[in-house]
Amino acid sequence: MLTHISKDDLFHDYYKQWITIYKEGAIRRVTMSKYLMTHQWLIKLIPDLRLNEMTRITYQQLLNDYALEHERQTTMDFHHQLKGAILDAVDEGYIERDPTRKAIIKGKTPRVKKIKYLNxxxxxxxxxxxxxxxxxxxxxxxxxxxxxxxxxxxxxxxxxxxxxxxxxxxxxxxxxxxxxxxxxxxxxxxxxxxxxxxxxxxxxxxxxxxxxxxxxxxxxxxxxxxxxxxxxxxxxxxxxxxxxxxxxxxxxxxxxxxxxxxxxxxxxxxxxxxxxxxxxxxxxxxxxxxxxxxxxxxxxxxxxxxxxxx
The missing domain is CATH 1.10.443.10 (Intergrase catalytic core)
Structure with missing residues (x-):
């Protein structure tokens, strides 16, 4: 059920509503599961952060915290799944300025992945x-x-x-x-x-x-x-x-x-x-x-x- 959005809403609540409105039914189920997993990470990493508190610094810190446990490409995917919702929040006036601008993507050193195949x-x-x-x-x-x-x-x-x-x-x-x-x-x-x-x-x-x-x-x-x-x-x-x-x-x-x-x-x-x-x-x-x-x-x-x- 849709609820009224305000600047004081928790960011992860806003994000959950955003993916329900814009993504549910429009993307493949496997892709939707990735957005839902991103939502779970938001609850874990920024449980109390409100929409109007999302600044460049808080967003960069969110990416940095996520990158501690993920490789750079996975962190980049996390960033892309958040960016659309954040830009919409900027357009609606819930967030004052785009906090994703000039974001730095970090991540753990990728493991050497040896492909297994037979001769x-x-x-x-x-x-x-x-x-x-x-x-x-x-x-x-x-x-x-x-x-x-x-x-x-x-x-x-x-x-x-x-x-x-x-x-x-x-x-x-x-x-x-x-x-x-x-x-x-x-x-x-x-x-x-x-x-x-x-x-x-x-x-x-x-x-x-x-x-x-x-x-x-x-x-x-x-x-x-x-x-x-x-x-x-x-x-x-x-x-x-x-x-x-x-x-x-x-x-x-x-x-x-x-x-x-x-x-x-x-x-x-x-x-x-x-x-x-x-x-x-x-x-x-x-x-x-x-x-x-x-x-x-x-x-x-x-x-x-x-x-x-x-």
Whole structure:
């Protein structure tokens, strides 16, 4: 229920009302949860701060306190989630001047994030352990993610109608809401809507598997059943241990897929499109270690080529 806003209101109360009015129903549920988490941090860090007390100093102190427990990028996201509400409060006269002007974004030193992926031999070893039965099971799910690099939620949302066997392609146009109550959701971004080419063996396997299944129903999920990411990751971990290879997650299979493509000489642009990244920059940042390794290989090739000219 909406209440009258005054300069003396607690800032976190104003912010909660602001996200209810402007964000609820207009953004994805996962994004809304981030705004709600920001609200919880406001209650923790500035429980007694009132709207008319929000100055550049108090706002900077809020960012500094938040940054003590978060990396710089996370603090930047926190700042962006607050800024729209604050600028509206300035426009309405609840706050005298824009306190976000010239804000300094700090944060903890990012942890070194080592991406886990398998090499070609390890992936082949893993796939030989799969129990690919005549009916759809989670082993088929693992195989398809390994061969396409799809996101977990994208693979869960697949229906028989998404497969175009004649053109050996798979359409990605939706995700499955496995974190909440199930059902189809839009993709992560517009770039995530894409077609992924399939190899002939996968086409033959799935054309047989999907025969007589309802065209518009998920093939891996029964509507009403709760699916947990951890359940599939546990299955994959057991298969990795049985194969005596490094344990990776389902998301690690996505990294494995991209890594193998890059090492095979597939262009960065093609890998980005296949993964559904919004830009090549995302792909470049994620796989920078592989790109550096490939650059070192290129240097060796260049040097051998030049030495042959003498």
């Amino acid at each position: 070609q031999f390890e992936l082949h070893t893993l796939l030989t352990q799969l129990n690919l039965s005549p009916q759809i099971n989670w082993h088929w799910f693992i195989l398809l993610v390994a061969k396409t690099g799809m996101r977990f939620s994208e693979a869960l949302a697949l229906t028989p109608a998404d497969f175009d066997f004649a053109h050996q392609s798979l359409s990605i146009s939706k995700t499955w809401d496995y974190k909440m109550n199930g059902g189809f959701l839009p993709t992560k971004n517009q770039s995530s809507v894409r077609k992924i080419q399939l190899d002939w063996q996968t086409v033959i396997q799935f054309s047989e598997l999907l025969r007589n299944l309802p065209e518009d129903q998920p093939i891996f999920v029964t509507p009403g059943d709760k699916i947990y990411n951890s359940t599939i990751n546990s299955l994959l971990a057991r298969l990795c241990e049985k194969s005596n290879i490094p344990v990776i997650s389902i998301h690690g299979l996505r990294h494995t897929h991209a890594s193998l493509l890059l090492f095979s000489g597939v262009s960065l642009a093609s890998v980005a499109r296949r993964l559904g990244h919004s830009s090549m920059t995302t792909t470049q940042k994620t796989y920078i270690h592989i790109i550096h390794e490939l650059e070192n290989q290129d240097v060796d090739i260049i040097m051998r080529s030049l030495s042959g000219l003498s």
